[in-house]
Amino acid sequence: MNDKILFPLYDKGEQVNTPPQESQAATPSHARRVYIETYGCQMNVSDSELMAGILTQNGHQTVSQLDDADVVLVNTCAIRENAETKVINRLIQLNHRKRRQPDMIIGVCGCMAQHLRDKLLDAAPYVDLVMGPDAYRDLPVALDSLARGVESHVSMTDRDPFVGLRLDKSEDYADIAPIRKEGIRAWLTIQRGCDKMCTFCIVPFVRGRERSLPLKLLVEDVEKLVDQGFKEVVLLGQTVNSYHDNAADFGDLLYAVGDVNGLERVRFTSPHPADATDSMIDAMASSPSVCKHLHLPLQSGSTEVLERMRRTYTAEEYRDLVSKLRERIPDIAITTDVIVGFCGETEEEFMETYKMMADIRYDSAFMFKYSEREGTLAHKAFPDDVPETVKGERLERIIGLQEKISAGINTATVGDTVPVLVEGESRRDADNYHGKTDGFKTAVFPKADSKIGEVVNVRVDTTTAHTLIGQIV
Numbered sequence: 001m002n003d004k005i006l007f008p009l010y011d012k013g014e015q016v017n018t019p020p021q022e023s024q025a026a027t028p029s030h031a032r033r034v035y036i037e038t039y040g041c042q043m044n045v046s047d048s049e050l051m052a053g054i055l056t057q058n059g060h061q062t063v064s065q066l067d068d069a070d071v072v073l074v075n076t077c078a079i080r081e082n083a084e085t086k087v088i089n090r091l092i093q094l095n096h097r098k099r100r101q102p103d104m105i106i107g108v109c110g111c112m113a114q115h116l117r118d119k120l121l122d123a124a125p126y127v128d129l130v131m132g133p134d135a136y137r138d139l140p141v142a143l144d145s146l147a148r149g150v151e152s153h154v155s156m157t158d159r160d161p162f163v164g165l166r167l168d169k170s171e172d173y174a175d176i177a178p179i180r181k182e183g184i185r186a187w188l189t190i191q192r193g194c195d196k197m198c199t200f201c202i203v204p205f206v207r208g209r210e211r212s213l214p215l216k217l218l219v220e221d222v223e224k225l226v227d228q229g230f231k232e233v234v235l236l237g238q239t240v241n242s243y244h245d246n247a248a249d250f251g252d253l254l255y256a257v258g259d260v261n262g263l264e265r266v267r268f269t270s271p272h273p274a275d276a277t278d279s280m281i282d283a284m285a286s287s288p289s290v291c292k293h294l295h296l297p298l299q300s301g302s303t304e305v306l307e308r309m310r311r312t313y314t315a316e317e318y319r320d321l322v323s324k325l326r327e328r329i330p331d332i333a334i335t336t337d338v339i340v341g342f343c344g345e346t347e348e349e350f351m352e353t354y355k356m357m358a359d360i361r362y363d364s365a366f367m368f369k370y371s372e373r374e375g376t377l378a379h380k381a382f383p384d385d386v387p388e389t390v391k392g393e394r395l396e397r398i399i400g401l402q403e404k405i406s407a408g409i410n411t412a413t414v415g416d417t418v419p420v421l422v423e424g425e426s427r428r429d430a431d432n433y434h435g436k437t438d439g440f441k442t443a444v445f446p447k448a449d450s451k452i453g454e455v456v457n458v459r460v461d462t463t464t465a466h467t468l469i470g471q472i473v
């Protein structure tokens with residue numbers, strides 16, 4: 001998996017994974033071989049694992065090569081326009097393939113399906129299935145009914161598509177066992193949907209209202225993941241720290257998961273600054289397996305812009321939170337998301353973001369140009385009036401700043417010895433392993449006699465803006 005896109009929860013809309021491992025169970029009447037292709041954030045990766053679970057439970061099979069499939073499901077992202085463009089281009093490619101393989105079923109799942117709805121079928125009439133994030137339970141029914149259409153030789157263009165776009169506040173898929181790729185890191189969805197209503201964001205409209213899974217069940221899930229050999233669990237939610245189950249809050253969940261025997265590390269993404277409670281900070285400070293890394297989306301350093309974004313905190317409150325975090329957890333790594341060129345952003349307002357990033361010195365940051373999304377509150381309330389060239393130029397300025405800061409922070413670690421959880425062979429050199437530090441920095445080092453899944457101490461010899469390079473000591 002591409003390390004660069006593990007954070008933030010939503011990313012650049014790139015394809016992020018190979019499909020879940022191949023799976024098979026008992027025989028259904030229309031057993032299908034399904035290839036799942038995932039775009040976007042880790043929540044989508046986790047949803048694809050869920051879809052694989054649902055399909056397998058119902059006797060279908062997931063395959064790891066498109067060539068072996070008779071169904072392709074594209075799990076999509078709607079966070080920015082370029083994420084949707086990428087999927088449209090992919091669908092055009094798949095349509096070419098369908099001319100050669102007319103029985104192939106093409107499905108579009110996830111956030112973009114929910115966002116574009118009927119427009120998707122108008123633009124891509126060869127798509128057989130459109131399914132939003134709360135409707136995956138209907139996948140087997142959909143495949144069965146589509147298979148009947150294929151078998152009755154109804155011509156491709158006359159077949160009725162299957163559309164599943166109901167958002168359902170009660171759907172948490174708690175009873176479904178996802179099928180995960182083997183590895184050392186497992187993603188665990190602890191919450192679905194979002195109630196925050198940031199004005200720039202499409203997520204509440206495509207993922208529905210916020211709901212949390214029961215704490216007891218999540219702890220049992222983590223115990224099972226440890227039994228399966230996973231060393232690290234990443235708790236996922238759109239605003240993960242607003243998690244609650246009756247009286248239990250996110251801090252309680254972190255403690256409970258952190259206490260699971262045999263689990264090396266717990267991470268989570270992405271929290272909302274307004275829900276960064278003392279309970280969360282206490283758990284991060286005190287539970288040894290909870291990593292001291294916080295991905296804390298800033299979005300803007302200007303209180304006025306934050307207000308237009310409806311982020312519910314001021315620039316001052318955000319700064320105070322960072323100070324408190326650094327006081328309580330001195331070695332904490334803090335990363336962030338920033339949007340430039342939001343509606344009405346002036347040069348002065350942009351410079352407040354720049355200044356904030358220079359002051360806080362994030363370990364790393366995901367930086368984006370504002371992309372207007374139809375259906376959001378900003379789309380209704382404010383004109384998207386910062387010219388594209390200005391957005392581009394502002395983005396370049398903060399990227400330049402952040403590269404220097406990240407490189408500086410990494411250089412300062414030269415000579416330090418840091419614990420690294422070994423994840424796998426380096427893509428560039430089979431004699432090296434790569435892994436992550438507690439603060440989620442990538443480290444690369446000669447294998448020596450270490451093994452994947454172990455925590456080793458690596459002495460840092462050199463660094464780049466994104467990687468620590470060293471040796472096991």
Ligand code: 5AD
Pocket residue numbers: 008009010011079080200201202297299337338339368369370371372373
């Ligand atoms: N335009 C640009 N970036 C966006 N994000 C969310 N919505 C938009 C948008 N409309 C960014 C935010 C969020 C990250 C996952 O994606 O920074 O934290």
